[in-house]
Amino acid sequence: xxxxxxxxxxxxxxxxxxxxxxxxxxxxxxxxxxxxxxxxxxxxxxxxxxxxxxxxxxxxxxxxxxxxxxxxxxxxxxxxxxxxxxxxxxxxxxxxxxxxxxxxxxxxxxxxxxxxxxxxxxxxxxxxxxxxxxxxxxxxxxxxxxxxxxxxxxxxxxxxxxxxxxxxxxxxxxxxxxxxxxxxxxxxxxxxxxxxxxxxxxxxxxxxxxxxxxxxxxxxxxxxxxxxxxxxxxxxxxxxxxxxxxxxxxxxxxxxxxxxxxxxxxxxxxxxxxxxxxxxxxxxxxxxxxxxxxxxxxxxxxxxxxxxxxxxxxxxxxxxxxxxxxxxxxxxxxxxxxxxxxxxxxxxxxxxxx
Amino acid sequence: xxxxxxxxxxxxxxxxxxxxxxxxxxxxxxxxxxxxxxxxxxxxxxxxxxxxxxxxxxxxxxxxxxxxxxxxxxxxxxxxxxxxxxxxxxxxxxxxxxxxxxxxxxxxxxxxxxxxxxxxxxxxxxxxxxxxxxxxxxxxxxxxxxxxxxxxxxxxxxxxxxxxxxxxxxxxxxxxxxxxxxxxxxxxxxxxxxxxxxxxxxxxxxxxxxxxxxxxxxxxxxxxxxxxxxxxxxx
Numbered sequence: 038x039x040x041x042x043x044x045x046x047x048x049x050x051x052x053x054x055x056x057x058x059x060x061x062x063x064x065x066x067x068x069x070x071x072x073x074x075x076x077x078x079x080x081x082x083x084x085x086x087x088x089x090x091x092x093x094x095x096x097x098x099x100x101x102x103x104x105x106x107x108x109x110x111x112x113x114x115x116x117x118x119x120x121x122x123x124x125x126x127x128x129x130x131x132x133x134x135x136x137x138x139x140x141x142x143x144x145x146x147x148x149x150x151x152x153x154x155x156x157x158x159x160x161x162x163x164x165x166x167x168x169x170x171x172x173x174x175x176x177x178x179x180x181x182x183x184x185x186x187x188x189x190x191x192x193x194x195x196x197x198x199x200x201x202x203x204x205x206x207x208x209x210x211x212x213x214x215x216x217x218x219x220x221x222x223x224x225x226x227x228x229x230x231x232x233x234x235x236x237x238x239x240x241x242x243x244x245x246x247x248x249x250x251x252x253x254x255x256x257x258x259x260x261x262x263x264x265x266x267x268x269x270x271x272x273x274x275x276x277x278x279x280x281x282x283x284x285x286x287x288x289x290x291x292x293x294x295x296x297x298x299x300x301x302x303x304x305x306x307x308x309x310x311x312x313x314x315x316x317x318x319x320x321x322x323x324x325x326x327x328x329x330x331x332x333x334x335x336x337x338x339x340x341x342x343x344x345x346x347x348x349x350x351x352x353x354x355x356x357x358x359x360x361x362x363x364x365x366x367x368x369x370x371x372x373x374x375x376x377x378x379x380x381x382x383x384x385x386x387x388x389x390x391x
Numbered sequence: 392x393x394x395x396x397x398x399x400x401x402x403x404x405x406x407x408x409x410x411x412x413x414x415x416x417x418x419x420x421x422x423x424x425x426x427x428x429x430x431x432x433x434x435x436x437x438x439x440x441x442x443x444x445x446x447x448x449x450x451x452x453x454x455x456x457x458x459x460x461x462x463x464x465x466x467x468x469x470x471x472x473x474x475x476x477x478x479x480x481x482x483x484x485x486x487x488x489x490x491x492x493x494x495x496x497x498x499x500x501x502x503x504x505x506x507x508x509x510x511x512x513x514x515x516x517x518x519x520x521x522x523x524x525x526x527x528x529x530x531x532x533x534x535x536x537x538x539x540x541x542x543x544x545x546x547x548x549x550x551x552x553x554x555x556x557x558x559x560x561x562x563x564x565x566x567x568x569x570x571x572x573x574x575x576x577x578x579x580x581x582x583x584x585x586x587x588x589x590x591x592x593x594x595x596x597x598x599x600x601x602x603x604x605x606x607x608x609x610x611x612x613x614x615x616x617x618x619x620x621x622x623x624x625x626x
Binding site: 074077078080081085088092095096114115117118119120122123126163167170171197199202203206241243244247248250251254293294295298302305307381382385 | 413414417418419421464470472516518520557563566567568569595597599601602604613
């Protein structure tokens with residue numbers, strides 16, 4: 038399972054001068070190599086001495102302020118040392134035994150502040166995010182607004198960071214545990230509105246579209262009372278609004294796959310299966326007309342069909358046939374174009390032929 | 392067609408353990424067991440597995456055994472984790488040496504099975520991080536130890552199926568975004584369990600996966616991300 042560790046490492050190196058040379062190592066000249074060996078010797082001695090000290094203390098179960106500080110020093114150099122995070126947590130657990138809620142909260146506040154510092158340098162390090170979640174599990178007095186603000190800051194820095202989105206969902210779920218069912222619906226709705234905000238900022242934010250898809254399902258399932266598009270459970274009205282947004286998006290950037298994948302879901306079985314046949318025929322035909330028009334423009338501009346238009350048209354022709362029971366006969370011709378233009382996926386297109 | 396310079400590849404892999412004068416060697420202790428596994432895989436592909444000294448390898452693995460929690464760490468004195476435990480078991484299996492852990496097998500099984508949570512998922516160690524990677528690593532480990540049983544596998548499969556998304560792909564836990572690496576671990580779990588047929592919306596999954604190859608031939612892990620040279624990692 039090295040994939041998850043290696044490229045993560047390359048992400049962190051850029052931000053850390055202490056490790057800056059790793060990526061360049063293969064290109065070192067003989068001289069710089071020798072210089073590096075000399076320089077590294079000192080650092081290795083320091084690092085190994087510290088590691089040995091910490092791991093020995095760990096083995097001897099020395100839990101005190103000094104050993105806690107040593108874990109901090111070591112994790113500051115190498116936050117990937119999961120064993121040292123474990124040791125740190127064992128020291129903290131020991132300390133919690135003699136603390137009341139306020140004291141535990143104060144300790145955790147300090148841990149959270151420390152982890153923000155680490156995350157600024159290593160925003161994709163699994164172990165740091167995990168430590169933060171662990172802290173929240175033990176915090177009797179979590180300030181959820183502060184957590185949400187922290188998440189917002191990190192999503193502003195990288196709106197696709199997988200870990201931050203995951204952490205956001207975790208925090209929201211934890212928050213909802215303490216809420217009434219009406220408050221929970223409001224939270225889901227706020228989260229839905231947040232995805233709208235993120236998508237308006239950057240339509241290519243697939244992470245936001247993903248989160249939107251699950252919130253939409255949750256809201257249709259749980260929200261009979263609130264006065265929103267979800268309350269009637271009428272998927273048609275929502276679908277028409279959403280398709281309008283998607284249309285604007287694919288006209289803005291016809292090569293952005295995020296929107297096309299989202300469109301595929303909107304016109305997939307989840308929606309099409311729960312509206313009337315006439316409504317289904319109408320939304321799919323409208324989408325086909327819109328995409329054909331866009332593809333025409335692309336063809337005039339670039340001299341070739343837009344592949345995402347073609348791929349989507351294949352899917353929509355299938356959905357139309359499913360909804361109406363009638364084959365339009367257009368699908369195979371589109372597939373033939375794709376076979377020519379996108380030979381990497383030739384098998385997929387061949388298998389889709391009627 | 393250019394040919395594979397096998398001897399250079401073999402020499403490179405062997406040289407990875409010969410970097411002790413560089414700081415990076417020491418900063419990557421936490422992934423040493425996994426690194427050796429990947430190196431060994433490459434050697435096996437080139438039918439050069441004997442380039443690793445089996446005796447030294449087995450010794451290293453046994454030195455990484457963690458008597459406190461019953462699994463393997465990534466390096467001597469490091470804690471048991473399901474990731475390094477799988478790599479250790481894979482290496483022992485590949486080098487036909489599983490018998491060296493006969494006297495530890497029950498503790499190892501206890502460690503792995505003890506990581507399963509009531510919803511069928513697995514945590515990576517005792518600190519609660521849950522991830523479909525760990526479900527796969529646990530199920531794969533139990534498979535190597537020939538200790539799979541329906542009371543463990545079926546809840547794990549149910550958990551995996553709950554991780555499928557609107558686009559057909561799978562994420563880290565239920566509700567998290569699809570990622571090629573997570574899809575690998577989910578499909579592998581289902582394959583080991585013999586339950587791949589339980590996947591819903593297979594067409595969407597195949598479609599999404601086939602779109603991960605981008606124009607220059609490289610693969611990305613998620614839509615609209617750059618192709619990743621080392622492969623598929625959530626980030």
